[in-house]
Amino acid sequence: MYVQLETVYSFAHANASSDGIPGISFRGADDIKSERRTDDSGQRVVRLYDTLRPSLYRYLINSGISPQDVEEVVQESFLRLYRHIQSGGGDENLRAWVYQVAHNLSCNLHKSRRRLIDAPPEMWEHLSHSTPDSTPGPEELLLEKERYSRIRDGLSKLTQLQRDCLNLRLEGFRYREISEILNVSTSTVAGSLRNAMSRLVKGCV
Amino acid sequence: MKKERRFPPREARRLFDSDHLTNETLLRLLDGELTDRETDEADYHIQACWSCRSRRQAIEQGISDLYAYQEAVASPYLPPPLEHRSVFLARVDALANELGRPSPFRVWLNALYRALGPGEIGQVAWIAGLLLLLFSIPAAYFLHAPAKVSAEEILSRAQNSENASLLKTAEPVVVQKLRISVGSKTLTRTMYRDVKHHRTVSHTDSNPTGESLVRAAYSKYSLDWNSPLDVVSYRRWRASRQVHNDRVVQTERDRLTLQTTYARGNIAEMDLTVRTSDYHAVREDLRLRDNSEIEIAELSYEVVPLASVASNIFELSKLVGAVSPPPIVIPRSTHLDSATLAIAEVSAEVALHNLGADLGEQIKVSQHDDREILVEGVVDNDARKQELVSTMETIPHTRLHILTIDEAARQSASVSEPDAGNPAHSSTQQMISTPPLLDAQLNTRFPDKDQRIAYVNQALSLAQLASARAWALNRLADRHPSQEVLILNEEKRQQLQTLLSDHISALREDVRALQNQLGEILSQSSNTPAANTSVKAQLEAGTVRAPDSSGDWRDRIHRIHSSTEAIHEAVVALLSSSQPHDENDADGIEINLRTSLTQLDTELQDIDQKVHEPSLK
Numbered sequence: 001m002y003v004q005l006e007t008v009y010s011f012a013h014a015n016a017s018s019d020g021i022p023g024i025s026f027r028g029a030d031d032i033k034s035e036r037r038t039d040d041s042g043q044r045v046v047r048l049y050d051t052l053r054p055s056l057y058r059y060l061i062n063s064g065i066s067p068q069d070v071e072e073v074v075q076e077s078f079l080r081l082y083r084h085i086q087s088g089g090g091d092e093n094l095r096a097w098v099y100q101v102a103h104n105l106s107c108n109l110h111k112s113r114r115r116l117i118d119a120p121p122e123m124w125e126h127l128s129h130s131t132p133d134s135t136p137g138p139e140e141l142l143l144e145k146e147r148y149s150r151i152r153d154g155l156s157k158l159t160q161l162q163r164d165c166l167n168l169r170l171e172g173f174r175y176r177e178i179s180e181i182l183n184v185s186t187s188t189v190a191g192s193l194r195n196a197m198s199r200l201v202k203g204c205v
Numbered sequence: 206m207k208k209e210r211r212f213p214p215r216e217a218r219r220l221f222d223s224d225h226l227t228n229e230t231l232l233r234l235l236d237g238e239l240t241d242r243e244t245d246e247a248d249y250h251i252q253a254c255w256s257c258r259s260r261r262q263a264i265e266q267g268i269s270d271l272y273a274y275q276e277a278v279a280s281p282y283l284p285p286p287l288e289h290r291s292v293f294l295a296r297v298d299a300l301a302n303e304l305g306r307p308s309p310f311r312v313w314l315n316a317l318y319r320a321l322g323p324g325e326i327g328q329v330a331w332i333a334g335l336l337l338l339l340f341s342i343p344a345a346y347f348l349h350a351p352a353k354v355s356a357e358e359i360l361s362r363a364q365n366s367e368n369a370s371l372l373k374t375a376e377p378v379v380v381q382k383l384r385i386s387v388g389s390k391t392l393t394r395t396m397y398r399d400v401k402h403h404r405t406v407s408h409t410d411s412n413p414t415g416e417s418l419v420r421a422a423y424s425k426y427s428l429d430w431n432s433p434l435d436v437v438s439y440r441r442w443r444a445s446r447q448v449h450n451d452r453v454v455q456t457e458r459d460r461l462t463l464q465t466t467y468a469r470g471n472i473a474e475m476d477l478t479v480r481t482s483d484y485h486a487v488r489e490d491l492r493l494r495d496n497s498e499i500e501i502a503e504l505s506y507e508v509v510p511l512a513s514v515a516s517n518i519f520e521l522s523k524l525v526g527a528v529s530p531p532p533i534v535i536p537r538s539t540h541l542d543s544a545t546l547a548i549a550e551v552s553a554e555v556a557l558h559n560l561g562a563d564l565g566e567q568i569k570v571s572q573h574d575d576r577e578i579l580v581e582g583v584v585d586n587d588a589r590k591q592e593l594v595s596t597m598e599t600i601p602h603t604r605l606h607i608l609t610i611d612e613a614a615r616q617s618a619s620v621s622e623p624d625a626g627n628p629a630h631s632s633t634q635q636m637i638s639t640p641p642l643l644d645a646q647l648n649t650r651f652p653d654k655d656q657r658i659a660y661v662n663q664a665l666s667l668a669q670l671a672s673a674r675a676w677a678l679n680r681l682a683d684r685h686p687s688q689e690v691l692i693l694n695e696e697k698r699q700q701l702q703t704l705l706s707d708h709i710s711a712l713r714e715d716v717r718a719l720q721n722q723l724g725e726i727l728s729q730s731s732n733t734p735a736a737n738t739s740v741k742a743q744l745e746a747g748t749v750r751a752p753d754s755s756g757d758w759r760d761r762i763h764r765i766h767s768s769t770e771a772i773h774e775a776v777v778a779l780l781s782s783s784q785p786h787d788e789n790d791a792d793g794i795e796i797n798l799r800t801s802l803t804q805l806d807t808e809l810q811d812i813d814q815k816v817h818e819p820s821l822k
């Protein structure tokens with residue numbers, strides 16, 4: 001687990017995918033080999049798309065991207081990944097690579113179309129009707145709703161960077177990975193997470 | 206296994222703050238982001254320390270709450286819809302072709318063939334994929350071409366659109382059907398608005414209880430029941446607020462939404478949606494501070510000539526709009542205790558404030574016979590009157606006596622004298638005749654006459670606005686002596702505080718803006734010893750001294766009020782005087798003006814904190 005983290009990734013060109021990182025790869029004069037690799041990379045991208053799509057959805061929705069834009073961001077990210085791989089880009093931690101591209105794309109959206117960080121009405125709808133499987137009593141629902149409201153209010157007071165750090169941390173990225181995705185230092189990540197949690201957690205000042 | 210150290214050495218990072226672990230250390234510990242040695246050290250401390258252990262637990266709880274919240278937010282959209290997948294495959298395929306490589310889609314298709322055997326499916330999938338691809342182009346387009354319209358542009362275009370729709374008819378009547386939802390309550394409302402004669406009549410499909418519930422919500426948040434989705438009133442309302450953030454968002458292909466969050470007040474966010482084709486306002490979404498929501502959506506909009514509407518339709522409106530009795534009948538005979546009255550008074554003031562009716566309009570709030578709160582005054586027109594009445598009528602123990610200018614003129618004898626101290630009507634007329642003291646500077650700085658006039662007008666209106674604010678504050682201070690504040694309940698006391706702090710922050714902004722505006726013209730070197738003049742003497746009398754934190758907030762407001770008045774007068778003297786002044790006054794007035802502005806700013810900052818104190822008396 002940790003071993004992977006020690007690798008130094010080059011994210012500098014992650015977004016400028018087509019001119020990517022020069023490969024060390026086995027892309028040689030051998031046509032058959034090259035073609036095989038192409039097929040591989042297409043399938044690989046599709047496989048990654050299938051695997052990562054649900055969590056990317058969750059990430060993007062929580063970053064405030066409106067649902068109708070999410071799929072477009074996801075697809076664009078994976079298309080860039082395809083170009084990246086095709087042009088011999090590095091293979092390490094493609095998951096973080098995809099998240100970084102998705103993050104950058106949603107920053108572009110941010111200025112124009114981003115919604116307020118807010119729960120969709122469907123969720124409150126859902127909360128106001130009791131769910132049959134967990135069958136929480138009205139009090140539990142109320143408590144849940146109250147807790148969610150508190151978190152929502154807390155989130156609305158965070159800076160963009162703090163929210164980004166939290167969202168990526170929730171996706172399981174380590175501080176180092178987050179710092180690379182967001183292009184900030186690890187101590188900034190740690191500080192942002194600390195401040196964000198102080199706002200969200202009662203009695204943690 | 207030895208982990209490599211990923212952070213600066215321990216000396217550079219403090220695990221402890223005095224005796225306990227810092228929040229950052231706790232979070233890093235939970236996140237596995239400490240080195241082995243640090244982890245050991247932190248764990249060792251936690252075993253011994255209950256305080257840090259419970260803080261760690263609180264953070265853990267916070268993390269799991271946050272996780273649950275994020276899951277709940279995303280869950281309506283998960284799993285991602287399957288139909289997009291074929292679009293993606295088609296796009297990868299297209300990209301592969303573009304890059305001159307064999308298509309992975311083909312490969313995938315071949316795999317599918319192999320799995321399913323030959324058939325029509327490939328062709329169908331291809332066509333479906335291409336069609337979906339075509340549909341996704343607009344989304345892709347918007348992704349790279351964000352809409353660029355400013356908030357102000359949207360509002361003014363929406364207003365123009367509204368006006369344009371009325372111009373086509375001589376005596377236009379707007380027939381508008383709206384769906385209004387407050388929480389889970391939804392009703393449909395049909396409105397007839399006679400624009401020329403300011404008459405509005407409406408009915409809803411709901412039973413009276415349903416309607417009154419919705420109306421109660423309306424008045425609770427000081428919304429205008431009689432002009433929903435009305436851009437003009439929205440702009441006016443908006444102008445009286447502190448906008449926190451504006452964002453223009455393309456919500457659908459033919460819809461633009463202006464999302465505005467407000468820093469203060471009941472309404473946290475107001476989203477106005479317009480059609481992109483003609484900027485007609487079609488929808489309003491309000492998110493309130495308590496997280497409840499109100500949604501107003503237009504179902505239809507039509508402008509018809511008055512002649513085509515049944516002639517008696519508006520006859521009822523006079524009864525409904527202007528003089529309808531409050532829905533709650535309050536016994537008026539009994540004397541009320543002073544706490545109830547004080548509470549009602551704050552409610553009335555808050556409602557007036559939210560309507561922007563506490564800044565210079567001739568409306569007075571007072572207690573009448575220990576029985577009720579009397580809200581009386583004169584407003585410009587019938588529409589404004591209805592706006593006030595519909596909002597104020599639900600406030601308990603409140604009697605309204607509001608007249609339009611026409612009505613007041615008709616029965617001029619019976620109207621109580623409007624408040625004498627009202628500044629908004631006192632100053633504007635007295636200008637021109639003698640040249641202002643800074644005439645020369647004005648001419649040098651703005652050789653163009655129009656520019657000069659615009660500049661002076663701007664400065665004067667800022668000064669006047671500040672003066673109106675200070676006046677409103679002053680009246681609040683007068684109306685709420687300490688013993689009255691003490692009997693307020695917590696909620697009303699907070700409302701009073703919000704009201705005060707609303708005015709204070711607005712005044713601060715006005716003062717800053719005025720400072721900037723004046724900076725353009727005031728000479729930088731006016732340090733001649735000031736001659737003793739009337740305005741100067743007044744300035745000195747009103748000059749705010751170094752704020753002492755012990756003072757009563759009312760005293761400070763009185764001081765702020767008189768400084769602001771003095772500043773106002775100085776600005777008038779310097780920029781558009783009508784009273785004869787000695788030429789030599791200019792320097793003195795200028796210096797004092799500058800000092801007063803700075804000191805006023807300090808005092809305002811100070812009182813802003815003061816009125817937020819939980820123990821406000």
Ligand SMILES: [Zn+2]
Pocket residue numbers: 224225226250254255256257258
């Ligand atoms: Zn401790």
